Amino acid sequence: MIEVLNFGLAALILGLAVWIVIAREAPAAVVGFIVYGLLLTLVWLQLHGVDVALTEAAIGGGLTGVLLISAAVKLRSTESAARAQRPSRSTRWLAAGTSAAVTVALALCVLVLPVPAPTLAPEVVANIAVTEVGNPITAVLLAFRAMDTLLEAIVLVFALIGVWSLAPDGAWGGRPGPLQPADPNGMLAYVARVLPPIGIVAGVYIFWIGADHPGGKFQGATILAAMWLLVMMAGLVDAPPIRRTWLRRLLVAGPLAFIAIGMVGAVTAGAFLAYPQGFAKPLILAIEFALMPTLTLVLGLMLLGAPQRSEPP
Amino acid sequence: MNLLLDLWTVVAVVAGAFFFFAGTVGLLRFPDSLTRLHALTKADNLGLGLVVLGLLPQMESVSGGLKLVCIWLLVLVSGATAAQWIARSLRHSGPGP
Numbered sequence: 001m002i003e004v005l006n007f008g009l010a011a012l013i014l015g016l017a018v019w020i021v022i023a024r025e026a027p028a029a030v031v032g033f034i035v036y037g038l039l040l041t042l043v044w045l046q047l048h049g050v051d052v053a054l055t056e057a058a059i060g061g062g063l064t065g066v067l068l069i070s071a072a073v074k075l076r077s078t079e080s081a082a083r084a085q086r087p088s089r090s091t092r093w094l095a096a097g098t099s100a101a102v103t104v105a106l107a108l109c110v111l112v113l114p115v116p117a118p119t120l121a122p123e124v125v126a127n128i129a130v131t132e133v134g135n136p137i138t139a140v141l142l143a144f145r146a147m148d149t150l151l152e153a154i155v156l157v158f159a160l161i162g163v164w165s166l167a168p169d170g171a172w173g174g175r176p177g178p179l180q181p182a183d184p185n186g187m188l189a190y191v192a193r194v195l196p197p198i199g200i201v202a203g204v205y206i207f208w209i210g211a212d213h214p215g216g217k218f219q220g221a222t223i224l225a226a227m228w229l230l231v232m233m234a235g236l237v238d239a240p241p242i243r244r245t246w247l248r249r250l251l252v253a254g255p256l257a258f259i260a261i262g263m264v265g266a267v268t269a270g271a272f273l274a275y276p277q278g279f280a281k282p283l284i285l286a287i288e289f290a291l292m293p294t295l296t297l298v299l300g301l302m303l304l305g306a307p308q309r310s311e312p313p
Numbered sequence: 314m315n316l317l318l319d320l321w322t323v324v325a326v327v328a329g330a331f332f333f334f335a336g337t338v339g340l341l342r343f344p345d346s347l348t349r350l351h352a353l354t355k356a357d358n359l360g361l362g363l364v365v366l367g368l369l370p371q372m373e374s375v376s377g378g379l380k381l382v383c384i385w386l387l388v389l390v391s392g393a394t395a396a397q398w399i400a401r402s403l404r405h406s407g408p409g410p
Contacts, residue, residue, distance in 0.1 A: 187397040191390060198387070 006046060013039050026072040026079060033068060037061030050214035051137040054206070058222035066229075066303055132281035134212030141216070142284045146273045150262065153255045153291055156298045160251070164242060166306040173243030174311040176304035182235025192234035199227035207292055211281070217288045221295035228300045239304050241311035247297065254294030258287050318370040325367025332360035346403050350396050357392040361385055 016036050023029040037060040044053035075082075087095075124136055124144065131143040141149045167174075183189060207220030231237050240247050261283055262273040269276045275283045332355055339352025365385045372378040 187394050187401070191394045195390065 009039065009042060009046070013043070024083075026075055027069070030065065030068040030072045034061050034065035037065065051135075051216065054214060054219045058219050062226065063222055063299060063303065070303070070305070130280060131275075131284065133284060135210060135214065135216075137214070138210055138216055138284070142287060143275065143280060146258075146262070146287075150255065150258045150273070153258060153294065156295065156302075157251055157255060160298050160302050163302055163306055167308070171307045171310050173241060174307040175239045175241045175309045176301065176307045177232075177239055178308060179238070180233055180235040186234070188230075188234040189236060192231045192236050196227040196231060199223055199230075203227065207288070210288070211285070217292050217295055221292055222299055224292075224296040225300035225303070228296065229303055232304070239301075242301070242307050243311065250293050250297055252294075254291040257290035261287055322367045322371055325363045329360045329363030329365075329367060332356055332363065336360060347400060350400055354392055354396050357388055361388055 013036065016032055016039065020029050020032040020036060023032060037056060040060060041053045041057040044050070044056055121136075124140060127144075128136055128139045131139045133139045133143070164176075203220045203223035205220075206215040206223065207217050208215075210216030210220070232239055242248075265274040265276065265283075266272045336352050336356025339355070340349050343349045343352055362385055365381045368381060369378050372381065
């Protein structure tokens with residue numbers, strides 16, 4: 001029975017992927033992509049990757065979906081003009097051929113993988129006790145491969161700087177996005193008052209439980225950022241001007257704390273990002289605590305986009 | 314007693330599935346956006362509600378059941394908001410297809 005469901009899920013995903021590629025209207029393709037993210041979440045659940053499923057639902061479906069929707073809305077005015085410039089037949093064949101070649105190469109790579117696939121999972125399970133963390137994903141992300149997570153956090157801050165750098169000169173340092181018209185009696189204002197208390201508890205819970213169960217700072221930060229965005233979309237608060245010192249400090253606090261703890265490890269434990277014996281769990285928690293506000297701010301501000309309204313210093 | 318509870322689960326989940334099915338048919342077949350929204354909210358509210366009510370006796374812990382009910386309530390809030398929002402923007406942009 002479950003095989004039939006899995007097969008149906010795989011067929012649905014493949015069909016949807018084809019549909020997204022051939023969809024004519026950008027908004028339709030974006031909606032298809034969000035559904036695609038939700039279906040991928042189900043696939044990860046079937047593969048028992050609950051952590052990945054949570055991330056996929058929060059970031060792949062939710063956050064990327066909102067980003068793409070706002071991009072599609074901005075492109076709406078130029079879309080028909082762009083479609084009128086139909087590329088020549090040879091260009092289209094070249095694009096189709098290249099895409100097909102990449103797909104075939106990827107399929108070949110997957111097929112020639114040795115069975116069973118080489119895995120470090122047993123070593124992780126054997127050494128997880130050292131980190132005192134119950135969730136192997138968290139142990140990998142913050143102890144065994146902490147460098148990757150550090151670089152990931154830094155890349156996110158860089159991405160935000162990239163988004164900000166699209167600001168016109170006059171608006172630099174100002175508030176991102178257009179002013180949201182507030183309707184104090186509107187449905188959105190009501191939800192923006194009711195939902196955030198629940199969302200903040202859920203976000204912090206997912207963050208906290210990440211030490212021992214599926215969850216963690218990324219998924220929690222996405223929920224917190226969504227609550228922040230909801231309040232801003234309802235017009236109850238305005239987006240902060242990006243020149244604010246507290247904002248800049250919080251944005252670099254996470255990666256800086258991560259690097260500082262890594263440096264401490266270099267002195268006390270003999271390697272950058274190594275944790276001294278017995279201090280692994282408190283240090284991992286400290287890193288997660290420091291990264292949480294940074295991630296929330298980065299994810300929220302990235303959706304708000306480049307500053308558009310100038311703000312006196 | 315167990316048999317009765319299982320029977321309740323089957324009946325409620327099947328009824329919920331029926332509402333999802335009817336909502337999907339409505340979404341595909343109804344003539345305009347407002348009636349399609351109407352069909353969709355039935356699937357969200359009643360369909361999911363019945364599925365949750367049906368699954369409650371199968372939960373091993375009370376907190377698990379409470380989480381299910383919370384999920385239903387959250388979907389109710391978000392579904393109602395999204396439907397209101399879409400309907401509102403439809404009204405502002407005039408009658409569309």
